Amino acid sequence: MKAVVCRQLGLAHTEYADVAPPVLRPDGIRIRVHAAGVSFANLLVLEGKHQNRWEPPFTPGTEVAGVVLACGDQTSLFKPGDRVVAGVRIGGYAEEVVAPESTVFALPDAVDFDAAVQFPTIYATAYGALKWRAALAPGETLLVHGAAGGSGLAAIEIGKMLGARVIATAGDASKLEAARRHGADIAINYREEDFRDVVLRETAQRGADVIFDPVGGDTFSESLRCIAPDGRIIPMGFAGGTIPQIPANLVLVKNVTVIGIYWGYYMGWGKQLPPASVVKRVRGAFDEMLGWAAAGRLSPETFAAFPLERYRDALDAITERKVIGRVVLHPDTTI
Structure with missing residues (x-):
């Protein structure tokens, strides 16, 4: 599959490349990514300046929306073909991503993929x-x-x-x-x-x-x-x-x-995992927010969308500080 790979810290050391698909874990949901969110935090991660640091090589990106391809043996909430939005610790700038079921949320038909990626964070x-x-x-x-x-x-x-x-x-x-x-x-x-x-x-x-x-x-x-x-x-x-x-x-x-x-912390990305009551509360929050969006009461604004290979243009738009709303990437250009 295609993905953006950071070989060394710094945007100059990233490339659009062929990589192996991520391994499907027992608690994981494999997602065909239709939209990935682009943020200032992604730039900080690439520069090694974010609180969450990764050793290269890695694929940036924490917000994705798309369609379920496969589900791990220990999952129960989704099936292949479901429209979903997910938060991931890393790996969103790719054609496929595997997210833990706890941070995958059902996406109403009335909410498009570009809008959806604004919800995980x-x-x-x-x-x-x-x-x-x-x-x-x-x-x-x-x-x-x-x-x-x-x-x-x-x-x-x-x-x-x-x-x-x-x-x-x-x-x-x-x-x-x-x-x-x-x-x-x-x-x-x-x-x-x-x-x-x-x-x-x-x-x-x-x-x-x-x-x-x-x-x-x-x-x-x-x-x-x-x-x-x-x-x-x-x-x-x-x-x-x-x-x-x-x-x-x-x-x-x-x-x-x-x-x-x-x-x-609420997504399970901190040093301490949240208790089950918090995980349940988070799912309730997403149900409420996405319900508001489906009813037209929340209107996430997309400033621009780029195919995945133009990720540098997307990040440049962030650094120019002219973005209103969010910038997204489209790993799947058939949509």
């Missing part, structure tokens, strides 16, 4: 962060930074599903329009306005109840100055290039809760 992380960890409540104000990226758009949509008023920040008109299109009530161009001032003005000086921040750096610091008492701030990532140092005095005087979330 992007929408799932927003769901877990906002619903489980921050307990975002109806009527609260949610501030979303980096609002036009895949994570930001997912947070806007999940926030609206949970009944929040959503304020979004982005850096140009097209990204602001995307945020509004996906449900943001207020969109702020942070290059033209101080988002802190706007948030305080729009909340009668109270501030945002929950802040979803995939940017970090100065954005995180300014967010702490427009968060409501008893507010919750979720550092989702550091796309701005700087990991912020959290001033404990502000956390203290404003009763702020800083919330971490590593979705990989």
Whole structure:
């Protein structure tokens, strides 16, 4: 089969090559990949800069959607021909992948493969962060930074599903329009306005109840100055290039809760495996999210799709920081 292979750390050392299909484990589901998600995290993995590190050679990619080809002897939920979406620790940039049944989820016919690949990490992380960890409540104000990226758009949509008023920040008109299109009530161009001032003005000086921040750096610091008492701030990532140092005095005087979330723990990718109750909870979350998507209440946006052999173009689109939504690869070009 064809796959992208990283021979040494660094994008320059990757190639589109023939490789042996992955071995079907007893607990595994073999999937013919129709779409694979492309993310900034994939670039970090290729450079050896991600928290999850792999020794070359390896095939990157953690989000796939496609059709079941075969099922291991210890599986019971799927059969060949089923449409599925899956999260995998590695190996998604390939024509076939084997995923543990615990991270494979039934895909409704109404949800296409390109949209589906946004759920294993992007929408799932927003769901877990906002619903489980921050307990975002109806009527609260949610501030979303980096609002036009895949994570930001997912947070806007999940926030609206949970009944929040959503304020979004982005850096140009097209990204602001995307945020509004996906449900943001207020969109702020942070290059033209101080988002802190706007948030305080729009909340009668109270501030945002929950802040979803995939940017970090100065954005995180300014967010702490427009968060409501008893507010919750979720550092989702550091796309701005700087990991912020959290001033404990502000956390203290404003009763702020800083919330971490590593979705990989819930998928079984951490050093400790989640208990069975968590695995069951995750499957329930996917049933709910994919049900919302099938009903048209969530609308993952695809910026561009590339055949697998053009994976470098897909990754270049990420580094140019012009992507609205997500970029996907099509290992199976017959679709």
